Amino acid sequence: MAEGVLQFDLASMVEDVLQQQGKRLSDIDLASRKAQEASLRRYDAAGWLRKMAGVVAGKDLPAEPSEEDFRLGLRSGIILCNVLNKVQPGAVPKVIEAPPDTVIIPDGAALSAYQYFENVRNFLVAIEEMGIPTFEASDLEQGGKSSRIVNCILALKSYNEWKQCGGNGLWKFSGNSKPPSSGKQIVRKNSDLFLNFIARNSSPGEKSLDGLSSEENTCGDEVGTSHSLHVLVRELLSDKSREDIPVIVENMLSKVMEEIERRLASQNEHIQITSRDEDVPSSDKTEEIQALKNMLHSAKEDMQLLQMKHQEEVSNLGKHLNTLAHAASGYQKVLEENRKLYNQVQDLKGNIRVYCRVRPFLPGQPNGLSTVEDVSDSNITIITPPKFGKGKKTFTFNKAFGPSSSQEEVFADTQPLIRSVLDGYNVCIFAYGQTGSGKTFTMMIEIYNEQVRDLANHGCCLTVHVQGRDLTSGAILRGCMHLVDLAGSERVDKTEATGDRLKEAQHINRSLSALGDVISSLSQKNAHVPYRNSKLTQLLQDSLGGRAKTLMFVHISPEPDALGETISTLKFAERVSTVELGAARTNKDTTDVKELKEQIATLKAALARKDGGESGAHQLSRYSSPDRLRVMSSGSSPSRSSWNSIDDACKTEVYPEQSLNKISGRRRHSLDNGLARTQYETITTDDSDDLEIATSDSSEADYQLQLNIRKSNSMPNVVGSKVRRIPSPKPTKGQEMR
Numbered sequence: 131m132a133e134g135v136l137q138f139d140l141a142s143m144v145e146d147v148l149q150q151q152g153k154r155l156s157d158i159d160l161a162s163r164k165a166q167e168a169s170l171r172r173y174d175a176a177g178w179l180r181k182m183a184g185v186v187a188g189k190d191l192p193a194e195p196s197e198e199d200f201r202l203g204l205r206s207g208i209i210l211c212n213v214l215n216k217v218q219p220g221a222v223p224k225v226i227e228a229p230p231d232t233v234i235i236p237d238g239a240a241l242s243a244y245q246y247f248e249n250v251r252n253f254l255v256a257i258e259e260m261g262i263p264t265f266e267a268s269d270l271e272q273g274g275k276s277s278r279i280v281n282c283i284l285a286l287k288s289y290n291e292w293k294q295c296g297g298n299g300l301w302k303f304s305g306n307s308k309p310p311s312s313g314k315q316i317v318r319k320n321s322d323l324f325l326n327f328i329a330r331n332s333s334p335g336e337k338s339l340d341g342l343s344s345e346e347n348t349c350g351d352e353v354g355t356s357h358s359l360h361v362l363v364r365e366l367l368s369d370k371s372r373e374d375i376p377v378i379v380e381n382m383l384s385k386v387m388e389e390i391e392r393r394l395a396s397q398n399e400h401i402q403i404t405s406r407d408e409d410v411p412s413s414d415k416t417e418e419i420q421a422l423k424n425m426l427h428s429a430k431e432d433m434q435l436l437q438m439k440h441q442e443e444v445s446n447l448g449k450h451l452n453t454l455a456h457a458a459s460g461y462q463k464v465l466e467e468n469r470k471l472y473n474q475v476q477d478l479k480g481n482i483r484v485y486c487r488v489r490p491f492l493p494g495q496p497n498g499l500s501t502v503e504d505v506s507d508s509n510i511t512i513i514t515p516p517k518f519g520k521g522k523k524t525f526t527f528n529k530a531f532g533p534s535s536s537q538e539e540v541f542a543d544t545q546p547l548i549r550s551v552l553d554g555y556n557v558c559i560f561a562y563g564q565t566g567s568g569k570t571f572t573m574m575i576e577i578y579n580e581q582v583r584d585l586a587n588h589g590c591c592l593t594v595h596v597q598g599r600d601l602t603s604g605a606i607l608r609g610c611m612h613l614v615d616l617a618g619s620e621r622v623d624k625t626e627a628t629g630d631r632l633k634e635a636q637h638i639n640r641s642l643s644a645l646g647d648v649i650s651s652l653s654q655k656n657a658h659v660p661y662r663n664s665k666l667t668q669l670l671q672d673s674l675g676g677r678a679k680t681l682m683f684v685h686i687s688p689e690p691d692a693l694g695e696t697i698s699t700l701k702f703a704e705r706v707s708t709v710e711l712g713a714a715r716t717n718k719d720t721t722d723v724k725e726l727k728e729q730i731a732t733l734k735a736a737l738a739r740k741d742g743g744e745s746g747a748h749q750l751s752r753y754s755s756p757d758r759l760r761v762m763s764s765g766s767s768p769s770r771s772s773w774n775s776i777d778d779a780c781k782t783e784v785y786p787e788q789s790l791n792k793i794s795g796r797r798r799h800s801l802d803n804g805l806a807r808t809q810y811e812t813i814t815t816d817d818s819d820d821l822e823i824a825t826s827d828s829s830e831a832d833y834q835l836q837l838n839i840r841k842s843n844s845m846p847n848v849v850g851s852k853v854r855r856i857p858s859p860k861p862t863k864g865q866e867m868r
């Protein structure tokens with residue numbers, strides 16, 4: 131850009147400023163505008179009167195009179211009457227003319243007041259008759275309202291124009307019509323200076339505004355931008371009074387100058403920036419732009435790549451999540467499956483199953499901190515105080531039930547075991563734990579103080595016998611289930627244990643102590659298992675000996691007070707869970723076996739009859755397990771004192787402990803702990819139907835016992851005689867026959 135050349139259109143800038151200024155001017159005080167308007171109306175009226183009155187008469191009235199000039203010029207009424215007579219000839223028949231030297235009659239000139247009054251009165255009467263708005267004669271006096279006089283004159287003027295146009299229609303006078311082109315003369319003089327200023331400041335090449343000093347010239351030279359400026363300026367000043375115009379124009383010019391300076395300053399700033407840019411060679415600029423474009427392009431590509439990778443990762447994550455969710459659900463199944471398999475392995479090994487259940491805090495019980503920190507599928511973690519060593523201890527069982535486990539959940543987990551009864555297994559479920567830990571809540575029956583109480587009907591232990599026959603094979607299945615609720619494990623009144631066992635035994639009552647002994651013997655695979663030490667172990671004999679499936683339900687309380695008992699209970703339970711009883715076997719007799727057994731029984735009976743002679747004793751024989759043989763009379767009445775068969779005897783399951791203590795007769799070895807340690811030649815019992823003859827010498831293989839049973843008159847005595855040992859090959863492990 132060439133130096134010094136304006137970057138903006140000066141004319142249009144001026145136009146902008148004027149527009150703004152005009153807007154501002156339009157808001158100038160209404161009163162002054164009204165005054166201006168009144169002046170213009172007055173000039174209009176005066177001009178018309180001068181024109182109508184003629185040069186001589188009109189000389190007393192200036193063309194643009196002040197209010198005072200106007201009032202004084204008309205005060206004699208001569209101009210008014212003469213003009214009226216021109217408009218309406220004869221309206222004022224006699225006009226009193228002023229003396230020839232008088233120009234203007236000053237206020238208070240008493241000499242001619244009467245004359246003036248006559249003229250004015252005649253004028254006003256005539257005017258009123260014509261229906262033209264009048265004024266008061268006093269309006270022509272000092273302080274009068276010249277506006278009413280102006281209004282009257284302009285109405286007369288209008289009437290005259292109407293009349294000259296032919297007087298058609300009804301004459302109307304609004305009284306406020308603006309005098310047409312009344313401002314032209316005013317603008318003419320003042321706008322010259324202003325427009326010339328603009329012309330001097332226009333950029334080269336713009337048309338000069340010179341020559342616009344007359345109204346005619348203005349109209350003739352209006353072209354392009356100048357034209358719009360002219361129009362604008364005229365409009366702006368058209369309604370301003372002559373006195374105001376210099377101030378307004380000065381104000382406008384200073385605004386225009388301010389604007390020009392502002393625009394020049396910003397233009398300079400722009401030029402400086404542009405020139406700095408222009409210092410860089412254009413080839414460098416192109417390279418720079420190209421480099422930027424390249425960067426943008428590669429950034430876009432990177433972004434797209436990132437987006438793609440992101441989407442890929444999200445979709446991979448989704449797939450991964452699906453797989454995980456699937457695996458998680460599978461994991462649960464696998465866990466469940468594992469548990470079943472574990473139980474099956476336990477079945478095969480013949481372990482006692484141990485379930486553990488934690489009682490919740492009871493309603494009304496202060497909800498202290500539970501000693502049970504966590505219960506998972508098969509683990510229970512206990513918070514132990516420092517005296518127990520570690521801060522926590524975890525015990526593992528076949529299944530663990532937390533405080534929120536329902537009866538249904540517990541039953542669902544026990545159900546398969548109960549079903550086994552129908553499959554010919556003996557099942558024993560007993561509950562173990564301290565008082566109030568929830569044993570009865572889980573079970574139905576209890577043993578307390580060596581008394582078996584069926585909690586269901588307050589009778590002697592709940593045992594369910596089941597017998598079934600397979601209709602196709604004829605096989606007979608027999609199963610039984612014992613449900614036993616033990617007394618609280620802490621009710622210890624005596625113990626024979628010492629050391630660590632003593633500590634534990636303090637929390638285990640007699641039954642439990644005996645149970646512990648049985649379990650201990652079983653786990654050590656001792657030949658002798660002291661089942662008869664307690665009712666419990668007698669009761670559970672079938673269930674603990676390898677033929678049954680046994681479940682011990684351990685219960686613990688969550689209260690901190692019970693922690694000692696809880697820990698002993700859990701330790702005991704853990705020991706029990708390691709006991710292997712040998713795989714459970716079903717009580718299943720096939721038809722062939724049954725027939726053979728019947729034949730053997732018949733033969734045995736015949737043999738017994740032959741050997742027994744008159745005594746009527748039966749000779750019985752059977753294969754015995756290495757450690758015991760049980761026989762029992764089939765009834766307590768003398769008439770039924772004979773044994774039917776060894777099979778019948780073996781069916782009986784209950785053996786009162788005391789009966790053995792009352793055994794009398796010839797024996798070869800002493801009784802030990804209520805159990806016959808070896809064979810008896812003759813065994814007599816006086817007060818019981820039940821008798822167990824047991825041998826504890828497991829090193830011996832099989833025995834054949836021949837028992838002579840002699841009838842007594844008073845009671846069913848059982849006499850065993852001629853017990854002799856029949857050597858036979860040792861049975862392989864697990865094939866012991868009972």
Ligand SMILES: Nc1ncnc2c1ncn2[C@@H]1O[C@H](COP(=O)(O)OP(=O)(O)OP(=O)(O)O)[C@@H](O)[C@H]1O
Pocket residue numbers: 488489490492533563564565566567568569570571572616617618685
């Ligand atoms: N799992 C449980 N959910 C809700 N309440 C239980 C639960 N276990 C036990 N209880 C409640 O706790 C209280 C004691 O339970 P329960 O009588 O079964 O204990 P116990 O071990 O049989 O006691 P005791 O050795 O004195 O016979 C009862 O009021 C019982 O209803």
